[in-house]
Amino acid sequence: MIHFFYDADSEMSLAVAKEFGIDDPKYFIKMPYTISGELKYCDLITPELSTSFFKKVRAGEMPTTSALNAEEYKEIFEPAFREGGDILYVSFSSNMSATFNHMNIAVKELKEKYPTVTFTRIDSKAISMGTGLAVIAAAKMLKAGKSVDEIVKYMDELVPRINITIVADDLNYLKRGGRLTAIKALFGTMLQIKPIIKLTTAGTLIPTTNVTGRNKALMTMVNEIADRASEADDLPIIIMQGDCIAEANRVRDKLQSLLPKADIRLMDVGPVIGTHCGPGTIGICFIDGQRPEPVKD
Structure with a gap:
């Protein structure tokens, strides 16, 4: 048993x-x-x-x-x-x-x-x-x-092929969790900079690319994943949303148009992860050829 x-x-x-x-x-x-x-x-x-x-x-x-x-x-x-x-x-x-x-x-x-x-x-x-x-x-x-x-x-x-890419809306939650310094969170908020957060080979999350504007950050994430994710994999692509269902639906629709054969599902962020990323978080979990080791900008 x-x-x-x-x-x-x-x-x-x-x-x-x-x-x-x-x-x-x-x-x-x-x-x-x-x-x-x-x-x-x-x-x-x-x-x-x-x-x-x-x-x-x-x-x-x-x-x-x-x-x-x-x-x-x-x-x-x-x-x-x-x-x-x-x-x-x-x-x-x-x-x-x-x-x-x-x-x-x-x-x-x-x-x-x-x-x-x-x-x-x-x-x-x-x-x-x-x-x-x-x-x-x-x-x-x-x-x-x-x-x-x-x-x-x-x-x-x-x-090693499991990947997560995240765009958070409120950088103060990332600051509280130690993933952004107070200075980066302050200036990022003032300038509407949204870091794209990725999972490393060590099993940690770190900010990578900085994109100005939330919509641009979300579309950057979608386009990158469309290039990397496999439509043929027998595991679904999961879009996680933290109290931002309308935006998450737009992300799903765009990704589905780029990967028409993929099983793409929309799911809710819960309290444990929501504590560290905050409301407005959208993350995509998917299978890739390999998990990258992102390097901070």
Whole structure:
């Protein structure tokens, strides 16, 4: 038996989770965030959850995220360890959070208690539906009866090809997350400069090209992805939107016109990622020949 876990930083929607048969709540790891002074745990994303979160943010609330502790990880994983078999966890990038230090402590203790159980974590080196694409791929392989070893081998090839490109609207959120300096955020805001953010081979996000004007930045992103993304891949292209549905629809329509055979889906940014990128964020998650290592301008 294979117990398949993934986490809320994948920003998997409830609808897509149901589509691929991965909506069992006991295998979904909710990640903590705080808003309006209340600690919450991010669930599978629904339009209602995303809308409610961004309504509070636009009203001036400043959310924060935090890490699960070792005891919380033990509570999540121990039922699967107790049942026995193989445990497979497709996670978001370990270079984006210290939470995996806590997870390692929990898993070490559980392995000592249940020595016959195998635990395998696949680091997607991604976030949001970049991780979600890896989760979908693993779910499809599990449904086809593939073993953990076969899935790991496939992921070794897939993960470097998972790409994310993001245009954020409010640079102050990137400043808070340490991805832009205060000076760059200030002058970028004054001059309407929108950095295009990309996922690196190390599994981190950094700003790359600077484009003046939001619409120009979005179209620059779309045109680049149209040149790089594969229409033939069996995984979809995912457009993530943070409370900017009209713009996201225009981005999707333009990208679909350039890639008419591609399966392009529109999904909502959730609270965990929305905390760091803010409202107005549009990101595109897709499969490319390889993941680039962007260099700062």
